[in-house]
């Protein structure tokens with residue numbers, strides 16, 4: 001279906017922040033899965049209608065039209081585990097609470113958890129996410145059926161290697177022609193992988209032409225243990241192992257030395273910054289200002305819903321900005337437009353799709369959200385970028401388009417029965433906790 005969005009305020013996100021006009025009132029046309037024009041001129045809209053007389057027209061008066069968010073680090077199926085363990089540190093949380101339940105989870109549980117998490121993300125304007133989990137095949141299936149773009153990373157851990165080998169092969173078999181699903185390798189972390197299994201990830205990513213998505217230096221304990229075991233930091237170890245010769249997306253990067261930062265910068269490693277999960281698990285605060293100063297591409301992730309405890313990119317973006325101001329004592333750090341870039345264009349770069357995602361431009365894929373700004377908490381309109389980053393909630397998102405298809409309209413997801421998704425998730429977690 002071809003779509004014309006009319007009279008909205010368009011934020012293309014491909015304009016440098018020093019330019020005076022970061023948004024304009026205008027029109028945007030979608031042909032199949034891509035944006036065919038974006039313009040302030042009504043003549044272009046008339047021309048589009050002449051060529052596509054049966055196009056679906058969306059009146060975006062009083063709405064912001066902007067790229068959907070790209071959540072660059074999550075474990076979407078962990079939406080199922082939301083609230084099962086809070087207020088404990090990472091290793092205790094994993095070893096005593098999360099891993100015991102996860103060990104009982106089967107394909108169907110992951111599918112059900114992923115559907116819940118995807119629904120939450122779509123309703124809040126997230127149109128793409130990067131995932132890592134066992135049974136990524138189920139996450140891919142959920143993404144395709146609900147209608148969100150997903151980069152799935154089958155998870156390599158020493159005690160789950162057989163599972164991994166089956167998972168990635170099934171994903172390639174079922175989803176290699178998918179419009180929505182792509183794959184990255186998911187070496188879990190330095191502390192859960194032998195050198196041999198890390199090499200397996202590197203070799204396979206080279207063979208398949210994919211990147212690697214890894215947890216890196218999330219806590220001080222992880223860094224201390226790497227020092228004890230290898231005599232170096234996790235970042236130095238991964239460089240030595242050759243991981244960074246493949247396109248790499250590193251999640252967290254909380255405890256980083258100057259040398260670590262230099263290594264990431266030199267190898268063009270992208271960072272997925274997860275401020276709320278890092279805060280909740282007491283892991284610390286990633287030195288994002290230093291990353292940005294070093295020219296590192298920093299994107300934003302929510303991490304799993306069981307350490308956040310939601311998948312809300314609006315909150316995450318705001319926290320990313322506010323937290324760096326607090327910790328550096330400098331309110332000019334991560335200004336609003338930079339935060340918006342981290343949640344959109346930088347995310348696209350982190351998954352190797354710069355120019356194609358995270359922007360509204362001719363030829364880009366139509367992953368778009370419409371935000372209703374006719375609300376008291378968004379008035380008066382003086383600076384829309386500031387409004388979006390510092391005042392908007394995910395519940396202000398009204399319409400969401402993924403790959404040229406409307407998946408959310410008037411705050412309702414069109415592809416699933418929302419109540420059914422929630423109740424099925426409830427049944428599955430009740431069952432898992434009773435086992």
Ligand SMILES: [Zn+2]
Pocket residue numbers: 073074075215251303304
């Ligand atoms: Zn994670």
